[in-house]
Amino acid sequence: MYSLAEENYLKTIFHLEKECEGGVSTNAIAVKMDTKPSSVTDMVQKLAEKEVLLYKKYKGTQLTKTGKKIAANVIRKHRLWEVFLVEILNFPWDEVHEIAEQLEHVKSDELISRLDKYLDFPDFDPHGDPIPDKHGKIKPSEKKLLSDLEKNQRGICVGVKESNSEFLQYLDKRKIAIGSKIKVLGKEFFDGSMMIQVGRNQLFISKIIADNIYLKTN
Amino acid sequence: MYSLAEENYLKTIFHLEKECEGGVSTNAIAVKMDTKPSSVTDMVQKLAEKEVLLYKKYKGTQLTKTGKKIAANVIRKHRLWEVFLVEILNFPWDEVHEIAEQLEHVKSDELISRLDKYLDFPDFDPHGDPIPDKHGKIKPSEKKLLSDLEKNQRGICVGVKESNSEFLQYLDKRKIAIGSKIKVLGKEFFDGSMMIQVGRNQLFISKIIADNIYLKTN
DNA sequence: AATAAATATTAGTAGTATCTAAAATAATGT
DNA sequence: ACATTATTTTAGATACTACTAATATTTATT
Numbered sequence: 001m002y003s004l005a006e007e008n009y010l011k012t013i014f015h016l017e018k019e020c021e022g023g024v025s026t027n028a029i030a031v032k033m034d035t036k037p038s039s040v041t042d043m044v045q046k047l048a049e050k051e052v053l054l055y056k057k058y059k060g061t062q063l064t065k066t067g068k069k070i071a072a073n074v075i076r077k078h079r080l081w082e083v084f085l086v087e088i089l090n091f092p093w094d095e096v097h098e099i100a101e102q103l104e105h106v107k108s109d110e111l112i113s114r115l116d117k118y119l120d121f122p123d124f125d126p127h128g129d130p131i132p133d134k135h136g137k138i139k140p141s142e143k144k145l146l147s148d149l150e151k152n153q154r155g156i157c158v159g160v161k162e163s164n165s166e167f168l169q170y171l172d173k174r175k176i177a178i179g180s181k182i183k184v185l186g187k188e189f190f191d192g193s194m195m196i197q198v199g200r201n202q203l204f205i206s207k208i209i210a211d212n213i214y215l216k217t218n
Numbered sequence: 219m220y221s222l223a224e225e226n227y228l229k230t231i232f233h234l235e236k237e238c239e240g241g242v243s244t245n246a247i248a249v250k251m252d253t254k255p256s257s258v259t260d261m262v263q264k265l266a267e268k269e270v271l272l273y274k275k276y277k278g279t280q281l282t283k284t285g286k287k288i289a290a291n292v293i294r295k296h297r298l299w300e301v302f303l304v305e306i307l308n309f310p311w312d313e314v315h316e317i318a319e320q321l322e323h324v325k326s327d328e329l330i331s332r333l334d335k336y337l338d339f340p341d342f343d344p345h346g347d348p349i350p351d352k353h354g355k356i357k358p359s360e361k362k363l364l365s366d367l368e369k370n371q372r373g374i375c376v377g378v379k380e381s382n383s384e385f386l387q388y389l390d391k392r393k394i395a396i397g398s399k400i401k402v403l404g405k406e407f408f409d410g411s412m413m414i415q416v417g418r419n420q421l422f423i424s425k426i427i428a429d430n431i432y433l434k435t436n
Numbered sequence: 437a438a439t440a441a442a443t444a445t446t447a448g449t450a451g452t453a454t455c456t457a458a459a460a461t462a463a464t465g466t
Numbered sequence: 467a468c469a470t471t472a473t474t475t476t477a478g479a480t481a482c483t484a485c486t487a488a489t490a491t492t493t494a495t496t
Contacts, residue, residue: 003482003483005482005484007484025443025444026443026444026445027442027443027444035484035485036484036485036486037443037444037445038444038445038446038484038485038486038487039483039484039485040443040444040447041445041446042446042483042484043483043484045445046482046483057444057445057491058443058444058445058491058492059488077236085329089329089333089336090332090337091332092330095328098326099329101327102324102326103321103324104321105320106317106320106321106324107320108316108317108320110309110313111303111307111317114307114308114309115307117305118266118307124284221452221453223452223453223454243474244473244474244475245471245472245474246474253453253454254454254455254456255473255474255475256454256455256456256457256474256475256476257454257455259474259475259476260453260475261453261454263451263475264452274458275461275474275476276461276462276473276474312485318451384447389462407482437474437495437496438495438496439474439495439496440487440493440494440495441492441493441494441495442478442491442492442493442494443490443491443492443493444485444490444491444492445488445489445490445491446487446488446489446490447486447487447488447489448485448486448487448488449484449485449486449487450483450484450485451482451483451484451485452481452482452483453480453481453482454480454481454482455478455480456477456478456479456480457476457477457478457479457480458475458476458477458478459474459475459476459477459482460473460474460475460476461472461473461474461475462469462471462473462474463470463471463472463473464469464471464472465468465469465470465471466467466468466469466470
């Protein structure tokens with residue numbers, strides 16, 4: 001059984017491994033976890049003894065298979081709870097992270113299995129991130145610009161490229177938020193403008209807008 | 219903000235206060251929490267400094283108003299989560315306690331408020347225990363054992379006393395669940411056995427069964 | 437390559453929560 | 467009332483996690 005602190009380290013390292021190839025640095029972990037590098041060294045050495053990660057002094061760390069599985073399971077729980085909070089309890093998408101950070105550490109496989117079923121086995125969380133399956137497998141999913149989608153393709157809004165407040169207000173007014181389900185209804189060849197469906201609403205957007213919205217597609 | 223350990227102490231003392239009048243003993247707390255009396259003394263002194271309880275050496279402790287409110291809130295969360303686990307995720311009654319012990323420490327008033335609403339503001343948990351309101355007030359429970367009802371009295375099943383799985387399966391088979399409307403059709407003087415009506419079905423139960431079913435009467 | 441800067445580790449300290457063993461206090465029996 | 471027993475507290479130790487300050491290693495710069 002792993003402690004709350006251990007689970008958080010594993011989860012963070014798991015996320016960092018996707019960006020930093022060939023070993024995650026102590027500093028990177030410290031920055032991400034808002035802690036001191038010395039604390040990270042301590043914990044990483046402890047986790048290395050438990051064989052959930054590989055560690056060579058001054059050389060960074062890599063999760064072992066076991067470590068990855070544990071981390072993916074924490075992330076699975078986090079994302080399933082986020083779905084619950086947004087879909088069932090109607091939380092706004094941007095308020096759920098902190099709560100899910102707590103719920104992800106609740107220990108009960110049966111609970112997660114039932115929650116998964118109750119939510120009808122979702123593949124993505126409200127931020128568009130994929131939910132690992134119970135074995136820790138994550139479906140490959142790619143983040144694309146809305147402007148790269150073709151007619152009839154769908155995606156979930158996962159973020160924006162430019163984030164000045166005018167642009168965010170524009171999105172807000174049109175009910176485009178992180179987690180919004182978007183479908184391309186039509187695309188103009190000449191200027192790249194689009195007719196899209198957001199939830200139940202249809203609207204027309206210019207290429208400039210479509211160039212600044214990231215979607216995850218499946 | 220109170221730690222997990224602190225919340226557990228407050229909760230335990232809250233429960234013990236109902237039985238032991240005039241100060242809860244160190245030993246009683248230690249037994250209930252499966253810990254050592256010396257650990258209890260340490261914690262109780264710490265909590266006394268935080269003014270959530272009153273403590274006089276060798277004389278036991280009593281919660282202050284603040285302490286009671288914190289404890290009641292933890293219990294509120296515990297019981298609401300139990301309702302969620304049983305009613306929404308269809309857990310058997312006897313498997314939810316351990317999970318609720320973890321969920322009760324998740325910190326978010328908004329979460330509990332939304333959960334409460336989603337569950338349609340339940341008054342009792344699956345064991346028939348009353349759920350404190352957000353101010354820590356507990357409705358005086360009109361909870362009775364089925365065996366205490368007389369002929370022609372009615373009630374709604376709100377919980378069970380013993381919750382081993384055989385008993386729960388027995389209830390399950392006879393369609394006795396939380397919310398079931400039960401009417402006493404007849405009661406034997408000698409052995410306390412009863413003929414009851416559950417919904418549209420009539421059935422005969424022994425006193426042992428009737429002793430383990432809690433009803434809310436009106 | 438030598439030095440400066442950045443990064444990482446170690447050593448020693450602190451807070452939380454727990455424990456064991458010993459000492460203090462309260463309760464009980466004769 | 468006194469001795470015995472039960473309960474409670476204190477003192478000191480341990481595990482966990484994080485910190486600061488000092489040291490070591492790696493990387494970048496000139």
